Each structure stands twice: as C-alpha cells, then as structure tokens.
Amino acid sequence: MSPRNDALRAARLRVGWRTMEQAAAQLQAHGQRFLDDPHYTVSARTWRRWEGGTPGWPPEETATVLHDALGRWPEDLGFTAPAGWVRPEAEAEEDVKRRTFVSVTAAALMPGPVAAQHVDPALIEYFQQQLEGHYRADMFLGPHDLIGTVSAQYQLIDKLVRSARGETRRGLLRVGAAYAALVGWLYQDAGDLGAAGFWRGVTQEIAVRSRDPHLIGYSLVNQAQVRTDLGDGHGVIDLCEAALDDADRLFPKVRIMAMQQQAHGASLTGDREAVDRLIDTAGGLLPRVDDDLPWGNACRRTPGYLEVQRATCYGRLGLGREADRLWSQVLAAVPSTARRDRGVYLARHATAAAVSRDPDHAVEIAREAATIAVETRSVRMVRELGALERAMRPWHDAPVGRDLAEVLGPVNEGS
Structure with missing residues (x-):
C-alpha cells in the first residue's frame, strides 16, 4: 500500500x-x-x-x-511545514499561554517576607475540607476551570506558612503540598507537561520541608506520573523505587500509589510480568488503607482503582482482548457523575476494542467518550481518542471508519 x-x-x-x-x-x-x-x-x-x-x-x-x-x-493536516513557518495565530496563542502560566506560577513564587500575622490552627482543617471539594469538582469540570482557583489558594497557604509556627506551620506545609500536587495534576490533564513538571517540583519541595515521609513518597509518585505521560518507563520505575526505598515506614495508601505507578513504568518497558506482580501486591494492601490524609485517596474513591491501572497497562502492552474485558468490568461500576474519569476509560476501552479487531464496538464506545471530551476539554482524553484514531486506521476506507470520523469531528474541532 x-x-x-x-x-x-x-x-x-x-x-x-x-x-x-x-x-x-x-x-x-x-x-x-x-x-x-x-x-x-x-x-x-x-x-x-x-x-x-x-x-x-x-x-x-x-x-x-x-x-x-x-x-x-x-x-496539523499532514503537510511538511517549511523552515521558519509560523502560523498567523501561533504567536498570539503562545503569548496567552505564557501570560497564563506566569500568572498562575506566581502563586508558587511569592517573593520576600510577608507581614507577620496570627495563624489559627483551625485553618488547616478548613483547607483540607476545601481540598476535598476541589477533588470532587475536578471530576465534574475538568482542569481549566480549576487551575486558577486552586493555585490562588496555594498562594494563600504559602503566605500563612511564612507566619505560622510549630505544628501549625508543619500542618500547613502538608496541606500546601497537596494543593501544589493538585495544580500539577490539573496542568497534566490540560496537556501542559512543562507546567505540570514545575508544580510537581513545588510539591516535592514542600513535602521535603514538611519532613513527612508519606508526603515525600506521594510527591515522588507525582513526578513519576509526569514521566509516564512522557513515555519514560525507566524514569517512572526509578522514581517509584525511590518512593518505596523505606516502604515499611509508609502508609499502605502511599505504597499502593507507588506500586501501581511503577506498573505503568513496567508497561512502558514491555514487562507484563512486573505489571501483574506489582498490581497484585498493591491489591493485597487495599484492605489496610485506613489513614485520614486528605490527599491521594483515589484508591478509596475510584471504583475498581487497581483494575483501571491494569487495564491501562494491558492496553499499552497491546493486549487488546484482555484490556477489553477488564474495561467492560470497570466501566460497569463507574458512576456517571465521574465524567472525566469515565471519558478517559471509555476512550481506552474503545482503543482496546479496535486492537481486538472489533471496530464497530470501538465506534459505539467512542460516542460517549467524545461527548465527555467536548464537555470537559480534557487534553488527556483527546489524546486517548487520538490513540483510538491510530488504532482504527485499518478501517479508514470502510463505513465504520467514516462513522468514527463523524463521531470525533466535534472533539477535533475544539482541540
């Protein structure tokens, strides 16, 4: 051909x-x-x-x-751009992105001392409660509507840390690290890995300052998530192994997070045996998760959390039939309110169906995923649907291929 x-x-x-x-x-x-x-x-x-x-x-x-x-x-249409070509709107787009990033990043780089003020310990619980609300809002709204709000609250926490003392200061550092991690995640979901990496670095700095070993482990897993999106399997494994160096000191939740992320690294290096071993070991720890930390609770909040990770790893390994079966089981338990997660899972399920040589089923699944992608503007979801398009290339000339192009039309117009 x-x-x-x-x-x-x-x-x-x-x-x-x-x-x-x-x-x-x-x-x-x-x-x-x-x-x-x-x-x-x-x-x-x-x-x-x-x-x-x-x-x-x-x-x-x-x-x-x-x-x-x-x-x-x-x-973006397959033509080869000549040297020096800059599309007319590109400079304006980059300027907007640069100004937005500078504005939000200023929250992490507030210069100099601030005027001393009394910091009530009750503020720690206040910010923790707000954090849980942001996690819920993220499931409904996607990243773009929350980045400014969450980063502004981080800036306030950083200001209070500079005045707080003793355990109040350490408590604010711990909650501040969780806010920085959420900003990093929002940027990652929005497709800006540079900004995500910056905020993951802020998370790690604040975690180290807090002297909290659980939070330090969590921050390393956050860094590993960015390396996963960059396709750096060995980098993912390095970071997760570092997080697990002193595993006996860590809460089960943190160990689970590190193991499942290491499984993603193993899938990027083609090691299915390691994927299953890590996820099975993490599964044995799930009944022991009983901490009251406000961050990193996806393993409790997300139905079929570890099977989601396994299915994603299987898809990355090209195990279409195995991934297809797992996604069918996982999606049956995902509530419709978890819009963004459901959309990502549907896109991955559709790709698994295409890899399994079932293109009609893939298009059927993609219809709901495309609707959610348009609503949430999640770049991560758009990328997953791009993987589906690549998996469906053998059917480009068939009616099912044209059906997929029609289904994904609104997604591609908005991306």
Whole structure:
C-alpha cells in the first residue's frame, strides 16, 4: 500500500467531503468566497497529491483557506511545514499561554517576607475540607476551570506558612503540598507537561520541608506520573523505587500509589510480568488503607482503582482482548457523575476494542467518550481518542471508519 496523508483524509471526511474530487471542488468554492477571488482554483490532481505520501506545502493563501474550511493549519493536516513557518495565530496563542502560566506560577513564587500575622490552627482543617471539594469538582469540570482557583489558594497557604509556627506551620506545609500536587495534576490533564513538571517540583519541595515521609513518597509518585505521560518507563520505575526505598515506614495508601505507578513504568518497558506482580501486591494492601490524609485517596474513591491501572497497562502492552474485558468490568461500576474519569476509560476501552479487531464496538464506545471530551476539554482524553484514531486506521476506507470520523469531528474541532 502506498503511503498516504491520513490526517488530511480524516479532516475532509469529517466535513463530509467523501471523495478527493469533491474536496477539491468544495475547497475551491470556499476559497473563492473566503479570499473574494473568483480566480482561486484547487484541482483534483492537487488534492490527490496532498493526500499522497509527499504532500509538500501549500501556498500561503491556500494554507489560510484550508484552516478556515477544515479548522486546522497545514502542519496539523499532514503537510511538511517549511523552515521558519509560523502560523498567523501561533504567536498570539503562545503569548496567552505564557501570560497564563506566569500568572498562575506566581502563586508558587511569592517573593520576600510577608507581614507577620496570627495563624489559627483551625485553618488547616478548613483547607483540607476545601481540598476535598476541589477533588470532587475536578471530576465534574475538568482542569481549566480549576487551575486558577486552586493555585490562588496555594498562594494563600504559602503566605500563612511564612507566619505560622510549630505544628501549625508543619500542618500547613502538608496541606500546601497537596494543593501544589493538585495544580500539577490539573496542568497534566490540560496537556501542559512543562507546567505540570514545575508544580510537581513545588510539591516535592514542600513535602521535603514538611519532613513527612508519606508526603515525600506521594510527591515522588507525582513526578513519576509526569514521566509516564512522557513515555519514560525507566524514569517512572526509578522514581517509584525511590518512593518505596523505606516502604515499611509508609502508609499502605502511599505504597499502593507507588506500586501501581511503577506498573505503568513496567508497561512502558514491555514487562507484563512486573505489571501483574506489582498490581497484585498493591491489591493485597487495599484492605489496610485506613489513614485520614486528605490527599491521594483515589484508591478509596475510584471504583475498581487497581483494575483501571491494569487495564491501562494491558492496553499499552497491546493486549487488546484482555484490556477489553477488564474495561467492560470497570466501566460497569463507574458512576456517571465521574465524567472525566469515565471519558478517559471509555476512550481506552474503545482503543482496546479496535486492537481486538472489533471496530464497530470501538465506534459505539467512542460516542460517549467524545461527548465527555467536548464537555470537559480534557487534553488527556483527546489524546486517548487520538490513540483510538491510530488504532482504527485499518478501517479508514470502510463505513465504520467514516462513522468514527463523524463521531470525533466535534472533539477535533475544539482541540
């Protein structure tokens, strides 16, 4: 089979252009209106070249027409961008991201001393209760609506830490580390791994300052989560082994978190035996989780927590049938209120179905996942659906492939 530009092909199918000839005619008509130029032309031969293995790069005016018609710039449609190309909106987008990051990051970098004030120990419980509310809101809202709120509360905690003394100060440091970890997670879910890494570093610093071994272990697992998203299996394993160096001192919850994350590292290195051993060992600790710490409670809060991790690892290892069966069991227990988690699991389940050579089932599952992805704007979910698109490539030319393009159209338009 000759190479082809699947990204452009998928984009034209999403807008209903079923053939390359129709696409050329529709783009030409769109360009004539958009540019107010009746002489603007796009031939079917040109479009066929674009969908081939070496599409080249369109003229600048055609690049803007493609973007207006398909909602994507050419570099996102499989074209090879020439040196120095900067799409017209890119600089503005980067400026907005930079200003947002600087604004939120200022919460972790408040300079100099602050005016001394009395810090009541009751504030520790107040922030802990607020934290639990943020965890619940994250399940409903996704990351973007919470980053500013949670980071602002971290800034207040940091300000109080500078005045507090004794056990009150240590208690605020512990809760502050949990807030920093949540900001890092929100950034990770939003797809900004640079900002996530920064806030994971803040978490680790505050954890070390608190002298709390459980929180230090938790912060190392947080770092490992970022390495997982970066595909660095050995880095994940290194961090989780460091967290477990003195495992006997750690609460069972922290050990479970480190073991399941290490299993993800093992899946990235292709070690299924280690995946099962680590998750089975972690499962033996679940009945012993009885601490009252406000952070890291996914193993208690998430139905089938460890089987979720196993299914994700199996999917990463290419074990489609095993992952498909596990996701069916897991999703039966996930409440509809856990929107973001359910969407991620559905996307992974759909990919497992595609790997198992059941494309119709994959598309059926993807419908609900796509709806949730549009609602929550979770970049993590969009990436999972991107993995589904890749797994479905063998059916691009079949009706089921066109159905998937239609299902994912709203997701890709908003990403």
